[in-house]
Amino acid sequence: MRSSLESKLKSIWKSIRSRYYWVGLGHELLYDLFNTPEMSWGQRMWAYRRGFLVYRMTEYGLNEKNYSQYLSDTAYYNLHPINGHFSFWIDDKLTMKYVLHPFDNYLPRYYYHLGNGEQVTKLMDCPTDYGENLDAVLALLRQKGRLAAKLISGSRGQGFFKLTYHEGQYLLNDELLTLTELKAFLNRKESYLLTEWLSSNHELSRIWSGAASSVRIVVYRNKADQVRIAGAYVKFGTSVTGPVDNIAAGGISASVDIDSGSFADARIFRNNAMIPVKAHPDSGAVIAGTLPFWAEIRTILNAIGNYLPHFKYMGYDIVIGEDGFFIVEINSLPAIDILNCYSPLLADPEVAEFFNRLHQS
Amino acid sequence: MSRNSLNMNLRRWGSNLINSYRFWQEIYQDFRSNQQTTLCQKLWAYRRGFRSAKIIMYGLNEQNYRQYMSDLDFHRLGSVNGRHRRWIDDKLTMKYVLHAFNDHLPGYYYMLDQGQNLKIHRLPDCPGEYGTDIEAIMALLESKGNLAVKLLAGSQGVGFYKLSCQEGRFFVNEEPVDRKYVESLLLGLRDYIITEFLTGHPTLSSICAYRANSVRVMTIKQPGTPPLIVGALMRFGCAQSGSVDNISAGGAVSLVDIDTGRFDDGRQLVGDEWKECSSHPDTGQPLEGELPFWEDIKSTVTAICNYLPLLTWLGFDIIILEQGFKIIEINSQAGIALHNYYHPLYKERDCERLFKQAIARSQGRTRFDSGGGRV
Numbered sequence: 001m002r003s004s005l006e007s008k009l010k011s012i013w014k015s016i017r018s019r020y021y022w023v024g025l026g027h028e029l030l031y032d033l034f035n036t037p038e039m040s041w042g043q044r045m046w047a048y049r050r051g052f053l054v055y056r057m058t059e060y061g062l063n064e065k066n067y068s069q070y071l072s073d074t075a076y077y078n079l080h081p082i083n084g085h086f087s088f089w090i091d092d093k094l095t096m097k098y099v100l101h102p103f104d105n106y107l108p109r110y111y112y113h114l115g116n117g118e119q120v121t122k123l124m125d126c127p128t129d130y131g132e133n134l135d136a137v138l139a140l141l142r143q144k145g146r147l148a149a150k151l152i153s154g155s156r157g158q159g160f161f162k163l164t165y166h167e168g169q170y171l172l173n174d175e176l177l178t179l180t181e182l183k184a185f186l187n188r189k190e191s192y193l194l195t196e197w198l199s200s201n202h203e204l205s206r207i208w209s210g211a212a213s214s215v216r217i218v219v220y221r222n223k224a225d226q227v228r229i230a231g232a233y234v235k236f237g238t239s240v241t242g243p244v245d246n247i248a249a250g251g252i253s254a255s256v257d258i259d260s261g262s263f264a265d266a267r268i269f270r271n272n273a274m275i276p277v278k279a280h281p282d283s284g285a286v287i288a289g290t291l292p293f294w295a296e297i298r299t300i301l302n303a304i305g306n307y308l309p310h311f312k313y314m315g316y317d318i319v320i321g322e323d324g325f326f327i328v329e330i331n332s333l334p335a336i337d338i339l340n341c342y343s344p345l346l347a348d349p350e351v352a353e354f355f356n357r358l359h360q361s
Numbered sequence: 362m363s364r365n366s367l368n369m370n371l372r373r374w375g376s377n378l379i380n381s382y383r384f385w386q387e388i389y390q391d392f393r394s395n396q397q398t399t400l401c402q403k404l405w406a407y408r409r410g411f412r413s414a415k416i417i418m419y420g421l422n423e424q425n426y427r428q429y430m431s432d433l434d435f436h437r438l439g440s441v442n443g444r445h446r447r448w449i450d451d452k453l454t455m456k457y458v459l460h461a462f463n464d465h466l467p468g469y470y471y472m473l474d475q476g477q478n479l480k481i482h483r484l485p486d487c488p489g490e491y492g493t494d495i496e497a498i499m500a501l502l503e504s505k506g507n508l509a510v511k512l513l514a515g516s517q518g519v520g521f522y523k524l525s526c527q528e529g530r531f532f533v534n535e536e537p538v539d540r541k542y543v544e545s546l547l548l549g550l551r552d553y554i555i556t557e558f559l560t561g562h563p564t565l566s567s568i569c570a571y572r573a574n575s576v577r578v579m580t581i582k583q584p585g586t587p588p589l590i591v592g593a594l595m596r597f598g599c600a601q602s603g604s605v606d607n608i609s610a611g612g613a614v615s616l617v618d619i620d621t622g623r624f625d626d627g628r629q630l631v632g633d634e635w636k637e638c639s640s641h642p643d644t645g646q647p648l649e650g651e652l653p654f655w656e657d658i659k660s661t662v663t664a665i666c667n668y669l670p671l672l673t674w675l676g677f678d679i680i681i682l683e684q685g686f687k688i689i690e691i692n693s694q695a696g697i698a699l700h701n702y703y704h705p706l707y708k709e710r711d712c713e714r715l716f717k718q719a720i721a722r723s724q725g726r727t728r729f730d731s732g733g734g735r736v
Contacts, residue, residue, distance in 0.1 A: 084475065088447060089457070094671075095448065101460040113671060116722065121584050121670045132585045225493075308457075309482035310474055361476060 024333075025077045028053055036272060051075055055272040060340055069344035071336065071355055079358050080333050082313045090314060090330035092153045093193055097124070100327070102307065106300055108195045108319075108326050111147070112137055115191040123193070134186055137194065138179075141165045146197035151190060159190070162197065162243040173242050198319040198326055201292050204234065207285040208252075211237025211245040212319045215256065215291060218334055219301055220354045221312045227305030229298070230351050231339035232256035234263050234291070239282045247338055252277060254287050255342040261294025263287075267341065274341040293325050312358070384436040387412060410434060418634060419702060428705035430697060434720055439694040441673040441723040448669065449691040451514040453554055456484075459688070461668060465661055467687045468557040470508070471498055475551045484554070495544050498555060502526045502543070507558035510550065522546070523558060559680045559687055562653050568646040569597045576617065576652060576686075578659075578677040579695050580666050581715050588666035589715060590659060592700035593617035595624040595652065599642045613638050615648045616703050622655025624648070628699065635702055654686050661688075673719045 032053040036044075039054045047054040047062070051072030056062055060070055081087040089099045097110050109125035120132050130136040141147050142165045151159025163182075164171040170182045177185070199205065204213040217232040233253045237243070240250040247253050247269050254263040266287035267274040279286050291297075297318060305311070315334020319326050339345060346352040391412040392403060398413040406413040406421065410431030415421055419429050430438075442449075448458045456469050468486035471493075473479060481493045491497040502508050503526050512520025524543060525532040531543050560566070565574045574597050582588040595615045615624040627648030629638040640647050652658070662677055665688075669675075676695020679686050700706060707713040 085451075086454070089454065094445075095458070098448065098458040098669075099454075099460075101457075119584060119722075123670070124668060307485060309484070310472060 024080070025073065028073060031055075056337070058271070058273045059269075059337060060344070066344070069347045070340055071345050075355075075359065076333075076336060079355075082358060083311050083332050086310060087332040089308070090311070091332050093150060093329060094123075094152055094191075096327075096330055099308075100304065103300065103304060103327070106325060106327050108148075108198055108328060110193060110195050111140060112194040113152075113191065114149075114186055114188045114194065115152075116189065125196075134183055137186060138182070140194075141170075144196070148195050148197050149186075150193050150195065152193055153191075159192070160244050161185075163194075198321060198328065201320045201322055203289050203292055204236075204320060206283075207280050207287055207289075208236045208238065208283055210239070211241060211243055211251075212328070213237065214245055214328060215297075215316075215318045215320065216334065216338070217256075217297070217301065217316045217318065218336070218339060219305060219314050219316065220351065221305070222350050223353060223357070225309075227302050228350065229258050229301070230345060230348070230354075231342065232258060233338055233342065236266075236280060236287065238268075238280070248335075252280065252287065253338050256291060261291040261297075263289060263291060265342065267338075274338070292320055297325055313354075381436075384433060387432065418698070419705075425705070428708040429701050430706040430716065434716065435697055437720045437724060438674055438697075438716070441719045442675075442693045443671070443723065445669075445671045446693040448672065449675070449693055452511060452556075452690060453484075453513055455691055458669070459665065462661065462665060462688070465686060465688050467509070467559055467689060469554060470501060470557070471555040472513075473547065473550045473553040473555070479548055479551070486557075495547055498547060499540070499544065501555075502531075505557065507560075509556045509558045510547075511554055511556065513552045513554060520553070525558075559682060559689070562681045562683055564650055564653055565595075565597075565681060568641050568648065568650070569599065569644055574598060574680070575689065576658070576677075576679045576681065577695065578662050578679060579697070579700065580662060580675050580677070581712075581719060582666045582670065582673055582675075583715050583718055584670065586715070588663050589712065590619050590662065591706065591712065592697075592704065593619055594699060595648075597641060597648065613642060613648060614699060616699070617652060617655075619659075622652040622658075624650060624652060626703070635699065653681055658686055661686075673723075 032055055036055050039057070043057060044054045047057055050067055051074035052062060052067070052070070053073050056070070056073070060066075062070065083090070088095055090096050094110070094113065097104075097107055100107060110123040111126045111130075113121040113123055114137075120134060120137060122130065122132050126140070130140055141163055145165055147163045149161040149163055154160065162171075162173050164174065170177055170179060172182065172185060198212055200209070200213045207213065213234060213236050215232060215234050218230045219227055220230050222228050233255050235245040235247060236252040236254070237245040238250050238252060242249075245251045250269075252266050252268045253274070254266040256263045264287070266277045266280075268277050268281070269275075277287065297320075301316060305314075313332070315331035316327055317329040317331070319328050336345060346355065388407060391414055392407075395403070395413050398406070398416055402416055403413040406416055409421075409426050410433030411421060411426070411429075412432050415429070415432065419425075421429065447454060449455045453469070453472060456466055459466060469484040470487040470491075472482040472484055474482060481495075481498070483491070483493055488501070491501050498508075502524055506526060508524045510522040510524055515521065523532075523534050525535070531538050531540055533543060533546065561574045568574070574595065577594045577596060579591045579593070580588050581591055593616075595617050597613045597615075599613055613627055613629045615627045617624045625648070627638040627640070628635040629642070630636075638648065658679060658681075665677075666672070666675065672693070674693065674695070676692035677688055678690040678692070679688050697706060706716065
């Protein structure tokens with residue numbers, strides 16, 4: 001009884017200390033309050049008392065019998081930072097590039113860092129004949145045709161832009177803009193990275209070619225310290241998502257079979273629920289197939305897990321190209337709602353044991 | 362103002378506030394404890410950004426004070442690396458970030474993670490046959506003979522242990538202990554790493570054989586300009602400094618000529634003064650000679666500065682071995698007092714410009730004021 005009270009108090013104290021808990025959960029809670037008018041106060045109280053946002057009731061199909069198979073929102077946010085002090089190794093895309101140097105073949109090329117106004121800094125993959133100013137950045141864009149501009153520690157598609165140079169014209173997220181406007185855009189106050197633009201494999205681009213169609217793979221470390229995949233899904237963009245493929249922005253997910261790498265069971269987030277779709281709403285292509293390089297992806301994720309033995313939990317975003325694959329981002333607290341929709345995370349005893357261990361530590 | 366921009370500004374204000382607090386704390390201590398200067402001298406020094414102790418240390422006067430980097434500028438220099446200083450602030454992050462230069466980093470074997478129960482992680486250089494328990498670490502110690510145990514984010518020799526095993530006998534920092542003592546020491550450590558212990562080059566060991574002797578190389582890099590090696594010091598451990606060679610711990614130091622790698626003019630810090638120390642306090646050997654691999658060291662340090670272009674001000678701690686050299690630590694706020702003493706840092710216009718531009722950028726200003734820092 002005493003130890004249970006003690007652990008509850010510890011958990012509350014941890015929540016109070018965690019800025020991420022309040023910012024992350026507060027953001028979700030605001031969405032929850034203003035976008036679920038159909039839910040009654042009784043339903044709200046039922047969900048909040050069990051640590052869930054109320055729209056999870058429709059998203060997961062929560063009820064009294066099955067809710068214990070799902071990891072609650074408060075419990076999940078309370079775990080941050082799961083990887084402790086070292087979370088910044090993966091949360092910050094530039095640090096990730098340096099840290100994963102032995103796996104550089106699986107990372108996109110990084111050309112420039114922009115920030116603090118006119119400050120332009122060349123990064124490791126920038127060709128040597130380019131300078132450190134905006135004119136050099138524009139020259140590189142003209143040479144490469146397309147570049148990606150990313151917020152150094154952005155997630156959920158925030159701060160992601162596609163820069164294009166085509167037949168003498170500059171485009172930002174496929175919209176025309178003048179040279180002066182582009183220069184004004186590149187004069188960033190926040191830290192941005194300019195990296196190579198990655199095009200997806202034809203197996204995925206046949207479904208939707210407007211975004212990268214990245215694969216989200218969530219890995220954890222089991223009791224025997226082995227790297228395991230908790231779940232994986234492919235994210236497809238749509239006409240409303242622009243250059244990103246995030247589900248919250250209107251993208252489509254398709255569940256990946258961990259053993260074979262085949263994907264199917266596409267769903268789209270509408271009216272606070274994941275609605276099944278058979279074909280892509282814009283291209284009409286059937287959303288099913290097999291991920292190229294799946295066995296190699298699993299091998300590399302395992303190798304990275306062994307290389308970073310103190311990392312317990314990571315959510316990889318991987319873009320699969322024609323000749324290989326690239327890790328574009330690693331999240332230290334990836335969203336788990338999509339995985340939960342396909343299969344309740346805690347229904348897998350090994351995953352349940354992992355989260356239970358985290359709560360106790 | 363976007364959320365990221367607001368965060369960035371808050372972080373910058375916070376950092377400036379902490380640096381200001383530390384600076385004012387030093388000024389207050391100087392005001393209370395320095396008996397060697399008058400009130401007028403103190404006020405004169407403070408108005409120019411110096412502690413009054415520097416009047417005696419540097420021989421400051423109205424004509425020459427602009428040639429020296431002030432204490433205020435040195436404090437501001439602490440924030441020039443911004444958030445990216447995290448890459449070098451702890452030794453484990455540095456090891457991973459500088460993987461491209463792994464040949465010049467020591468072997469990292471184990472990490473003793475934080476948490477109530479000790480969790481041991483094998484690091485990339487740990488031989489495959491060793492497991493993840495105390496027994497495995499002891500077996501590795503028996504096999505290697507010496508291991509260095511370091512606090513992840515320790516500096517100035519804090520949290521450093523030298524573990525040795527010779528013919529079945531165990532030592533911690535050269536003191537004989539039994540096996541159980543070493544095991545219980547390891548069991549009680551958190552946020553530590555276990556690395557290879559580096560033995561110095563014979564040229565340097567002939568001066569001081571039983572302590573670590575490291576070279577401190579300081580560099581500054583601004584966007585669009587090549588890195589500049591601002592200064593270098595050869596540091597020797599002595600009986601007073603224990604297992605480390607830090608100047609603050611009582612080690613002796615010699616100035617290194619950046620062009621030739623020759624070191625001489627030994628000094629030791631006593632209170633706030635640099636006392637002449639032409640020979641090693643314990644061995645009596647003259648503190649002079651030539652650094653092996655100096656050209657290699659310079660080119661590697663320059664390559665690292667180019668590889669990490671977002672870091673402006675770096676202080677490399679390097680141990681020269683018989684077969685090369687290894688970088689054991691990089692400091693983002695390396696002390697400059699001795700360099701300022703030997704070669705005033707603002708004497709050369711180029712050097713002054715680089716420092717002042719870096720400080721102005723970190724303070725959120727785009728232009729630099731060449732009028733010197735004032736309190």
